[in-house]
Amino acid sequence: MENIHKPYYKFSDYLKERFGCRVHKVSVDAGFSCPNRDGTKSKDGCIFCDNKGFSFNVRMPEQTIRHQIKKGIEAGLNKFKAEKFIVYFQSYTNTYAPVNELKEKYDIVKSFYNIAGIAIGTRPDCVNNEVMDLIESYASDFEVWLELGLQSIHDKTLQLINRGHSYSDFLETYQMVKNRGKVKVCAHVIIGLPGETKDEIMGTARTLANLKVDGVKIHPLHVIKGTKLEQLFWDKQYKPMSINEYVDLATEFLEHLWPQTVIQRISADCPKEYLVAPLWLLEKNIVLQKIEDKIAEKESFQGKLYKE
Numbered sequence: 001m002e003n004i005h006k007p008y009y010k011f012s013d014y015l016k017e018r019f020g021c022r023v024h025k026v027s028v029d030a031g032f033s034c035p036n037r038d039g040t041k042s043k044d045g046c047i048f049c050d051n052k053g054f055s056f057n058v059r060m061p062e063q064t065i066r067h068q069i070k071k072g073i074e075a076g077l078n079k080f081k082a083e084k085f086i087v088y089f090q091s092y093t094n095t096y097a098p099v100n101e102l103k104e105k106y107d108i109v110k111s112f113y114n115i116a117g118i119a120i121g122t123r124p125d126c127v128n129n130e131v132m133d134l135i136e137s138y139a140s141d142f143e144v145w146l147e148l149g150l151q152s153i154h155d156k157t158l159q160l161i162n163r164g165h166s167y168s169d170f171l172e173t174y175q176m177v178k179n180r181g182k183v184k185v186c187a188h189v190i191i192g193l194p195g196e197t198k199d200e201i202m203g204t205a206r207t208l209a210n211l212k213v214d215g216v217k218i219h220p221l222h223v224i225k226g227t228k229l230e231q232l233f234w235d236k237q238y239k240p241m242s243i244n245e246y247v248d249l250a251t252e253f254l255e256h257l258w259p260q261t262v263i264q265r266i267s268a269d270c271p272k273e274y275l276v277a278p279l280w281l282l283e284k285n286i287v288l289q290k291i292e293d294k295i296a297e298k299e300s301f302q303g304k305l306y307k308e
């Protein structure tokens, strides 16, 4: 794929090229837990993580997962005129359970006829060869993405935000998955983490560019009610970015990335009843438009600063 004349390589464009039709992602909460919340790594979780509804290994009934997929497909068919779907196991750590339980939950996808792919969101320290044997077993019928929460390549930041894993954990898992070769990897990163300089943020972009990661989700850090970050915000120890700061940083981040990395997301969704700050996050279309305008103003594009 050549994206050189496009501002950035949007996921919607990738999906259209790949599947020849409109594809909609259906997000599922399959009732998994997280080692950074259940006390295995920590009880506090990442400082930005919303713990509403967090459940300690509550087993989600099969029917409930099936129902979520069915509802998501209905919405995608009616609202977005989608023809195919990717089921995204999104909430918490979706590889954090015994393999037989993972299989039981992932297998539910097989009973829907119009599923093109599966995406599994997880932490870099919760993926091993046994889990990958299972995940890769879906790759003959579906496009499979592993979505790895990285957030930053800087360990001092990862410690500050209480991630409970290091950059080398990410790298090890990334290389293991890529060496096996059947599953695409999407790295999640956050722009605006406390204490990070612009150069450090761009360091994360350059590292992901060198890795030629298949996909990236870029989020602006935002404060959700009930999180540790909210305390820091009210104590004036954390100041959220302005929309213009975010737009400038996100645009430059794209310039450093590998041109063929698919940008799965470049803003964030947060229901307004949970959002503390910054409130511009609620105007997602404005954020996206401003990024496109900035790219045009700079005569820029994804990969402009990328060096082979």
Ligand code: SF4
Residues within 6 Å of the ligand: 034, 035, 036, 037, 044, 045, 046, 049, 050, 091, 092, 093, 123, 149, 163
């Ligand atoms: S790894 Fe994910 S689910 Fe776990 S505490 Fe961090 S953000 Fe929350």
